Amino acid sequence: MIEIVLDSVVLPVASGTAILLAPRLPWSADAGRRVDAWTGPLACALVVLLSLIMVEGRTVLYLGQKWEWIAASALIIGIGGTTGTAASLSHRSRHRAILLTAVALSLVILRFPGYETLPARLVATLVAVVAAFLLTTCASREPVRMPLALALSCGSLTLLLFSAGSLKVASVAASLASICALAALLAYLGRGFSAGASFCVASMTLSGTMALYGCAYHAQEAVSTQIYLLVWATPLLLAFAPAFRSPRVATVVVVIIAVICACAVGGSVNFTDALEEVEETSASYTSITERGMDGTRALSWHHAVTV
DSSP: OHHHHIIIIIHHHHHHHHHHHSSOOTTSSOTTOOEEOTTHHHHHHHHHHHHHHHHHOGGGGGTOSGGGHHHHHHHHHHHHHHHHHHHTTTOHHHHHHHHHHHHHHHHHTOOOTTOOSHHHHHHHHHHHHHHHHHHHHHTTTOTTHHHHHHHHHHHHHHHHHHHTTOHHHHHHHHHHHHHHHHHHHHHHHOTTEEOOHHHHHHHHHHHHHHHHHHHHHHOOSHHHHHHHHHHHHGGGGGGGGGGGOOHHHHHHHHHHHHHHHHHHHHHHHHHHHHHHHHHHHHHHHHHHHHHHHHHHHHHHHHHHHHO
16 A cells, blocks of 8 residues: 555656746745746646556556546646646736636546536536636735645545545545645745646646545535535635735635544544444344344254154
8 A cells, every 4th residue: 555655646746846846946036026837737737647647557548437537637737727827928818718718628528427417517617617716816826825725625635535445546636635735835935936826726626526536436425425525615715815915814714724624524534434334233233134044944944854
């Protein structure tokens, strides 16, 4: 298990970090002026793709199974987000349009069980586009806290998926959480560095695909579906913090996000453990009952033969 984690997390995150820092190192920017890394979406996509390849092999790129379309979503948001960021250098008004289009395409192509119909996919796409729109307005103002909030969200999704038994996608979510946490650390240490709004949008879009995966494959009850969506949506709380124009308020919001995620994960894990105990008890009772019935039948048959 440790080897799987190292292969599916460490190498993808190291490669994504190199892409994220390629345009400009955090310590080489002009003092007092943050510069967004235009390779942010590409770094997120690379992390997810490499992590998928590490846990599933290159066959994941053939998209033979429905859940493997997460790789296609990563490719779309990586190329589209990077193109939109590059376009903003000359035509700033096109940036948001291209980015939101990439978000929509990366969600509408998914056809997870229970979300295969066009109305269901359109609803998921609309939610993702609205979330991306809210992030683009505040991510640049919160270069440290927003990636940190995304790291908390992705890390919580990792625990939810792991407790549900999905080690593969949990490893991918862990890789995404790690690159978000690293982006927050780099922005904190380098006063001229920012992962950028496109990075945050790409991260939340990809975490949305994994939350949708959890809803489709591992939601045993309606409350589980709500927990996946709640954990995914928590970073959006930070979108309203700039209205108060206070760094302390933003910090408090991050703490609230951490508390919500912790409570959601803790409640879900306890629910899963309780459900497993009930199933084990039921299985044990059924096994004992069947053995008792078999013994009764054998005794009756023996009695009949003897008579």
